[in-house]
Amino acid sequence: MTTFHDLLGTTEHTTPSEIKKRYKLLSHRLHPDKLGSSALMQLITSAYNEILQGNGNKTCESVSSDKLILTKQYAQKLK
Incomplete structure (x- = not known):
């Protein structure tokens, strides 16, 4: 199953400032x-x-798999 960290391309060890940067990059795109x-x-x-x-x-769990896959693909491109 996909976690919220998977969607943004982060982990539990990612700092809050790095999480914010990831969010800004994804939201811009x-x-x-x-x-x-x-x-x-x-x-x-x-x-x-x-x-x-x-x-x-x-x-x-409440999100369709198509949206999850697309968002994960964007997150992977930003790495």
Whole structure:
């Protein structure tokens, strides 16, 4: 199963400032104003918020697999 860390391309050892940088990079590329998707933008925003609350290792069960795969692909490209 995919975790919130998987969506942003982070781990439980990633610092908060690095998490914020990852979120900004993904949100810049996936933002609807940049020809991205509002659904994907909402997904990474919720993943970012969950990670900040300490829930980064929880699985994303309520999200469709297509959105998860697409978001993970964007995160991998940024590494």
